[in-house]
Amino acid sequence: xxxxxxxxxxxxxxxxxxxxxxxxxxxxxxxxxxxxxxxxxxxxxxxxxxxxxxxxxxxxxxxxxxxxxxxxxxxxxxxxxxxxxxxxxxxxxxxxxxxxxxxxxxxxxxxxxxxxxxxxxxxxxxxxxxxxxxxxxxxxxxxxxxxxxxxxxxxxxxxxxxxxxxxxxxxxxxxxxxxxxxxxxxxxxxxxxxxxxxxxxxxxxxxxxxxxxxxxxxxxxxxxxxxxxxxxxxxxxxxxxxxxxxxxxxxxxxxxxxxxxxxxxxxxxxxxxxxxxxxxxxxxxxxxxxxxxxxxxxxxxxxxxxxxxxxxxxx
Numbered sequence: 001x002x003x004x005x006x007x008x009x010x011x012x013x014x015x016x017x018x019x020x021x022x023x024x025x026x027x028x029x030x031x032x033x034x035x036x037x038x039x040x041x042x043x044x045x046x047x048x049x050x051x052x053x054x055x056x057x058x059x060x061x062x063x064x065x066x067x068x069x070x071x072x073x074x075x076x077x078x079x080x081x082x083x084x085x086x087x088x089x090x091x092x093x094x095x096x097x098x099x100x101x102x103x104x105x106x107x108x109x110x111x112x113x114x115x116x117x118x119x120x121x122x123x124x125x126x127x128x129x130x131x132x133x134x135x136x137x138x139x140x141x142x143x144x145x146x147x148x149x150x151x152x153x154x155x156x157x158x159x160x161x162x163x164x165x166x167x168x169x170x171x172x173x174x175x176x177x178x179x180x181x182x183x184x185x186x187x188x189x190x191x192x193x194x195x196x197x198x199x200x201x202x203x204x205x206x207x208x209x210x211x212x213x214x215x216x217x218x219x220x221x222x223x224x225x226x227x228x229x230x231x232x233x234x235x236x237x238x239x240x241x242x243x244x245x246x247x248x249x250x251x252x253x254x255x256x257x258x259x260x261x262x263x264x265x266x267x268x269x270x271x272x273x274x275x276x277x278x279x280x281x282x283x284x285x286x287x288x289x290x291x292x293x294x295x296x297x298x299x300x301x302x303x304x305x306x307x308x309x310x311x312x313x314x315x
Contacts, residue, residue: 007046032129053077157249181211217230251269
């Protein structure tokens with residue numbers, strides 16, 4: 001019998017046209033949040049499955065690379081025509097994602113509950129990568145119907161901005177997840193971020209992971225009432241930041257589902273993100289090996305590399 005997956009990554013597989021702040025471009029690069037997150041999580045021995053929709057124009061070699069690493073693609077539905085394509089515009093203070101006008105809608109290239117293989121509901125964790133909020137909410141509702149004792153750890157990374165004007169729309173999804181990964185671009189709130197989310201979220205939301213790009217970030221553990229700070233690191237010169245936040249999430253979740261230890265999980269996220277920065281798009285991650293990831297973890301976080309593995313986080 002095949003072992004259940006550790007982590008299901010639900011989101012988009014898009015072709016990216018990357019434009020850096022200095023005008024440097026790379027067109028037609030295989031991308032999508034779940035690509036970066038899957039490659040990152042796999043580096044740490046995590047059994048990963050991708051839930052997505054792929055167009056005929058998505059590079060076949062990239063899908064072959066994922067399959068060769070043992071990443072399960074049973075949840076990837078063929079669109080039957082060209083898929084999603086987006087401009088990734090890196091401005092000095094933010095990144096904008098603009099979908100090509102002649103591409104299918106964002107919702108059309110996002111997975112639905114019907115795409116989720118029944119056996120994948122037994123996964124330890126399911127991450128809802130950036131998609132239209134309605135798509136994320138449909139999947140969150142589906143997962144909320146799972147028996148409480150076997151329900152997966154559910155995390156979400158927003159595509160729709162969390163703003164004062166949209167807080168009512170976020171109340172239901174925030175009540176059905178265990179962790180929120182949000183970049184500074186995602187949160188546009190006039191008051192305290194933590195205070196606003198405390199007002200919106202129910203008791204279930206435990207981890208608030210605030211990504212701050214090259215400044216690292218802050219994790220708030222609402223259950224333990226603790227704050228954890230991390231610093232961003234890079235192993236070599238930074239070439240492209242595309243996908244760094246998604247790789248961070250993949251590395252973090254691989255650590256969290258395996259150990260339940262926040263410090264270890266953050267360290268794996270930092271190492272995973274650093275591997276993205278060294279090349280365009282997903283190339284750095286695709287070239288990386290588990291041995292390289294472990295070596296970098298041991299070098300940067302020696303106090304964690306030798307730590308005894310803890311019990312997996314409670315479901």
